Amino acid sequence: MAKSLESSPAQADGVPRARAVAVVGAGAAGLVAARELLREGHAVTVFERSDRVGGTWAYDPRPDGPDPLGSGGAVHGGSSMYASLRTNLPRELMGFSGHESLAGRVFAGDPREFPGHREVLAFLLAFAEESGVAGHIRLRAEVVRVAPPLGRRGEEGERWSVSWRGESGEVAVDAFDAVVVCNGHCTVPLVPKLRGIDKWRGKQIHSHNYRIPEPFRDQIVVVVGLGASGVDIAREISQVAKEVHIASRNNEHRLGKIDLYPNVWMHAEVECIEDDGQLRLAEGTTVTADTILYCTGYHYHFPFLDLDELCVDEDNSVGPLYKHVFPPKYAPNLSFVGLPSKTIIFQSFELESKWVAHALSGRAALPSEEGMLAAVQEHYRQMEESGKPRRHTHVLMPEWVEHMNWLAAQVGEPRMEAQRQEMYERAVECIWSLDGGYRDRSQP
Numbered sequence: 001m002a003k004s005l006e007s008s009p010a011q012a013d014g015v016p017r018a019r020a021v022a023v024v025g026a027g028a029a030g031l032v033a034a035r036e037l038l039r040e041g042h043a044v045t046v047f048e049r050s051d052r053v054g055g056t057w058a059y060d061p062r063p064d065g066p067d068p069l070g071s072g073g074a075v076h077g078g079s080s081m082y083a084s085l086r087t088n089l090p091r092e093l094m095g096f097s098g099h100e101s102l103a104g105r106v107f108a109g110d111p112r113e114f115p116g117h118r119e120v121l122a123f124l125l126a127f128a129e130e131s132g133v134a135g136h137i138r139l140r141a142e143v144v145r146v147a148p149p150l151g152r153r154g155e156e157g158e159r160w161s162v163s164w165r166g167e168s169g170e171v172a173v174d175a176f177d178a179v180v181v182c183n184g185h186c187t188v189p190l191v192p193k194l195r196g197i198d199k200w201r202g203k204q205i206h207s208h209n210y211r212i213p214e215p216f217r218d219q220i221v222v223v224v225g226l227g228a229s230g231v232d233i234a235r236e237i238s239q240v241a242k243e244v245h246i247a248s249r250n251n252e253h254r255l256g257k258i259d260l261y262p263n264v265w266m267h268a269e270v271e272c273i274e275d276d277g278q279l280r281l282a283e284g285t286t287v288t289a290d291t292i293l294y295c296t297g298y299h300y301h302f303p304f305l306d307l308d309e310l311c312v313d314e315d316n317s318v319g320p321l322y323k324h325v326f327p328p329k330y331a332p333n334l335s336f337v338g339l340p341s342k343t344i345i346f347q348s349f350e351l352e353s354k355w356v357a358h359a360l361s362g363r364a365a366l367p368s369e370e371g372m373l374a375a376v377q378e379h380y381r382q383m384e385e386s387g388k389p390r391r392h393t394h395v396l397m398p399e400w401v402e403h404m405n406w407l408a409a410q411v412g413e414p415r416m417e418a419q420r421q422e423m424y425e426r427a428v429e430c431i432w433s434l435d436g437g438y439r440d441r442s443q444p
């Protein structure tokens with residue numbers, strides 16, 4: 001239910017704090033951001049470039065255009081979802097508060113603890129309707145440019161301009177007090193350049209364009225990368241492929257054939273492609289393969305933003321961003337919801353969204369620009385001290401609970417329940433175990 005503006009403490013000083021806010025993207029992050037903004041009394045417009053809401057969860061059986069690994073193949077920015085995907089977190093962890101979450105209701109007839117993607121999409125559609133967000137979404141509206149106010153900061157009448165391309169192809173410009181960026185970060189493939197790749201004669205594909213295992217039948221496949229997708233896809237193609245070889249760094253403790261499978265091997269990272277086209281792995285083995293399947297993740301990408309004060313560096317670190325959400329120079333009027341990974345993602349979206357909505361109304365106070373910049377520098381310093389690589393800037397391990405509790409405190413929410421924390425940690429252990437069967441065993 002929307003809180004009445006009159007009762008909001010934000011109004012106490014008489015400053016109008018109900019803002020006109022543009023949200024870029026109608027995936028899970030954009031939907032919950034819009035809900036929280038509306039609840040706080042803001043006026044909201046959600047721009048969605050595709051013809052449907054749900055982002056990642058809107059499965060499309062067509063690969064996303066030519067494979068990005070082909071020569072200059074265009075990436076359309078479609079979903080990276082594959083046919084068989086089931087959530088890797090239990091349904092209780094994939095809802096939004098205040099609503100019948102996935103936990104309490106079955107939406108697309110898939111009552112399993114770890115439902116398929118259709119169930120999650122159906123939940124998101126129901127959430128958009130029931131929260132009233134649906135009426136604020138413009139479909140087929142691609143944001144092509146977001147520009148800050150031209151004048152001096154705080155100047156009367158100066159607003160952010162959002163240029164967007166509608167169905168007709170024409171670009172229109174609308175003005176807003178604030179912009180929340182929720183464009184997702186699982187669409188632009190990150191592909192490591194393997195040494196000697198020019199000698200590779202086989203196929204290459206990124207998991208972004210993986211849909212079904214059939215094309216890999218009887219092949220020898222090298223899966224590069226051992227993230228959640230790498231594990232899941234390797235497991236799936238092992239059912240039809242001749243051999244699956246997983247190459248990953250930080251894997252030295254379990255090299256060799258995997259007991260659970262007749263045809264899956266673990267390797268250290270790929271060292272190079274040899275002159276004869278064989279792959280040499282860092283532990284010394286070589287493999288002759290048909291296909292390299294990159295499960296190496298994605299780039300953060302904000303093609304509509306061109307700000308000197310904010311960049312994505314070559315280590316895929318977006319900064320400077322205070323707590324992964326606010327660029328100090330533009331806070332609270334520009335914000336990002338959904339950057340962090342390795343946490344309870346939907347809950348993280350919701351907490352970040354509440355924080356943004358409260359910061360815009362004035363209910364949550366942010367430090368000064370200098371204070372936020374100092375906090376970002378301190379975060380980088382801590383990363384260095386603990387040996388966390390820069391490419392893991394937005395990976396919330398191991399501090400995920402601390403971070404979520406910090407966000408909760410900003411918006412007056414209780415700390416995370418121990419039970420949720422345990423549920424998440426148990427699920428994460430299962431993900432890395434390579435034993436997909438965990439999804440069908442009841443949780444202890």
Ligand SMILES: Cc1cc2nc3c(=O)[nH]c(=O)nc-3n(C[C@H](O)[C@H](O)[C@H](O)COP(=O)(O)OP(=O)(O)OC[C@H]3O[C@@H](n4cnc5c(N)ncnc54)[C@H](O)[C@@H]3O)c2cc1C
Pocket residue numbers: 024025026027028029030047048049050052053054055056057077080081082085086087088089094141142143144182183184185186229304337338344345346
């Ligand atoms: C294969 C796969 C499996 C996953 N499994 C899980 C899981 O089991 N559990 C879990 O919690 N998470 C999982 N995730 C993470 C998933 O990304 C998040 O759950 C969540 O869907 C991300 O939401 P988002 O809104 O940030 O981004 P997205 O879902 O990508 O949505 C972004 C939206 O923004 C739109 N957009 C982009 N650019 C523009 C623009 N310029 N103008 C207008 N609109 C734009 C896009 O069209 C899209 O609709 C998985 C991800 C992948 C790829």
Ligand SMILES: *[C@@H]1O[C@H](CO)[C@@H](O)[C@H](O)[C@H]1NC(C)=O
Pocket residue numbers: 019153154155177178329330331332333
């Ligand atoms: C944010 O926008 C408001 C007006 O909507 C303005 O008063 C304020 O100065 C802006 N803040 C920054 C940092 O630009």
